[in-house]
Amino acid sequence: MQPNDVNLTVDFLGxxxxxxxxxxxxxxxxxxxxxxxxxxxxxxxxxxxGIRPQPATSPNPFIAKTGRRSLMNADWSDIGFEQWLKDLEELRDRDFFLVASIAKNYVTPPVAADMAEEIAQCGPDAISLVDYDPDDLIRAVKLARPRVKLPLMVKLCPFMPRLEEVLKELVEAGIDGVAAMDSIGPVLAVDVETGLPSMGSEDGSGYLSGEAIKPVMVKYVYEISRFVDLPVVGVGGVSKAEDVVEVTMVGATVVGMVTAPLLHGLGVFDRVEKQLRKHLADRDVADINSLRGLTHRKVAEAGMRYDARAVIDPQKCENCGLCVRVCFKQAPLEEDGSTRIQIERCVGCGLCVSVCPQKAITLIC
Ligand SMILES: Cc1cc2nc3c(=O)[nH]c(=O)nc-3n(C[C@H](O)[C@H](O)[C@H](O)COP(=O)(O)O)c2cc1C
Structure with a gap:
């Protein structure tokens, strides 16, 4: 199969x-x-x-790299509601899809519903409400739903309590989709030369995004797509084709990025699309939609195993010694120029499998 034969189109909110x-x-x-x-x-x-009623000035600095491919931010919208209405009008004539996102956490549910109704007149394809407080979010959806004909979705913040129950109420209130997740915070990082926090916000804290938060998001999307039969947007730490595949497998229809294009430029979208086509074509996957939810099915089939042990493929092993270094049971043994696993020592933890650069180790029952 050729990369260009792969279907990447997805249906989302109509x-x-x-x-x-x-x-x-x-x-x-x-x-x-x-x-x-x-x-x-x-x-x-x-x-x-996130559209808020008033413009806000972010205190400097408000975006900083922290760790590998991750960011902290304390970044607020520098244009307010009235200007956003003009900008959305300006974007009415366009050949791309656009969701207007309301920073619900800055306003009461009735104000959010007013904002949603007005924004809907300016021609976005859908509206999203973002909030930390689940009860407020449910109230806002209930008020906005009868007043907005466009698809209405919500973006959840990490670690939402009572997730299943909240999602049930949001579905009953009439949402059409769910995004997860916003950046994680508040978090703090300090410059050890000056002792100053890396963000200029009041207490120096900010919100974490990028590679550091990806496993939190993957678990979140996995859970959300167990509980609701609606399209899910997975966003958090995605930067390459394999990430898009992973997030699709746990149930996402759409996969978002912000940190990756901030750090590497908007061209990351072009590269990821190209890599994604090749990744799927190499594996004879003709349609990305066929992968959605695969992990749920696999988990249900696999059950739990307690008898798996590591085995090294001598054809692939280059005796780099990494498995020897990481094994806390000292199961791998380098002998006469080759490495083998002492099976009686191995407990099948899998760490060597995940670090082996040659992919020479597998867990076998
Ligand atoms: C600098 C910056 C500003 C952001 N501003 C908003 C915002 O206004 N509203 C919102 O819902 N999420 C905002 N986010 C969160 C992103 O949309 C996204 O949910 C989060 O960063 C995780 O994705 P990523 O790891 O690909 O960045 C912001 C993220 C960053 C890095």
């Missing part, structure tokens, strides 16, 4: 997207001109920066 990639809320979608600039890339759908 729209057919060219691919599952989304540029979600952040500085790259912070105004009409920034959104138009991003539209030149291989992006299936965009989400505006």
């Amino acid at each position: 729209l057919r997207l060219r691919n599952p990639l989304a540029l979600t809320e952040g500085p790259l979608t912070g105004s009409a001109d920034r959104i138009r600039r991003a539209a030149g890339h291989s992006i299936g759908i965009m989400f505006t920066k």
Whole structure:
């Protein structure tokens, strides 16, 4: 199969997207001109920066790299509601999909519903409400739903309590989709030369995004898609084709990125789309939609195992010694120029499998 034969189109909120990639809320979608600039890339759908009633000035500095491929931010929308209405009007004539995202956490549910109704008149394809407080979010959806004909979705913050129950109420209130998740916070990082926090916010704290948060998001999407039969947007730490496949397998229809394009440029969307086509073509997967929810099915089939042990394929092993170094049971043994597992010592923890650069180790029952 050729990469160009792979179907990447996905159906989301009644729209057919060219691919599952989304540029979600952040500085790259912070105004009409920034959104138009991003539209030149291989992006299936965009989400505006969180729209709030008043513009806010972010204290400097408000974005910093922290750890590998991760960021901290304390970044607020520098344009307010009235300006956003003008920007959305300006974007009415467009050839890309756009969700208007409301930073619900800054307003009461009735104000959020008013904002949603007005924003809906300006021609976005859908509206999303973002909040930390589940009860407030449910109230806002209940008020907005009868007043907005467009698809209405919510974006959840990490570690939402009572997830199953909250999702049930949101579905009953009439949402059409769910995104997970916002950045994780508040978190703190300190410059050890100056002792100052890396963010200029009041207490120096900010919100964490990027590679560091990806496993939290993957678990979140997995859980959400167990509980609701609605399209899910997975966003958090995605930067490459394998990540998109992983997030699709746990149930996402759309996969978002913000930190990756901030760190590596908007061209990351073009690269990921290309890599994704090749990744799927190499594995004879003709349609990305066929992978959705695969992990749920596999988990149900696999059950739990307690008798697996590591085995090294001598054809692949290059005796790099990494498995010897990481094994806390000292099961791998380097002898006469080759490495083997002393099976009586192995407990099948799997660490050597995950670190082996040659993929020479497997767990076998
Ligand atoms: C600088 C920055 C600003 C952000 N602003 C918003 C925002 O206004 N509203 C929102 O819902 N999420 C916002 N986010 C969160 C992202 O949309 C996304 O959910 C989160 O960063 C995880 O994705 P990532 O790891 O690909 O960045 C922001 C993220 C960053 C890095």
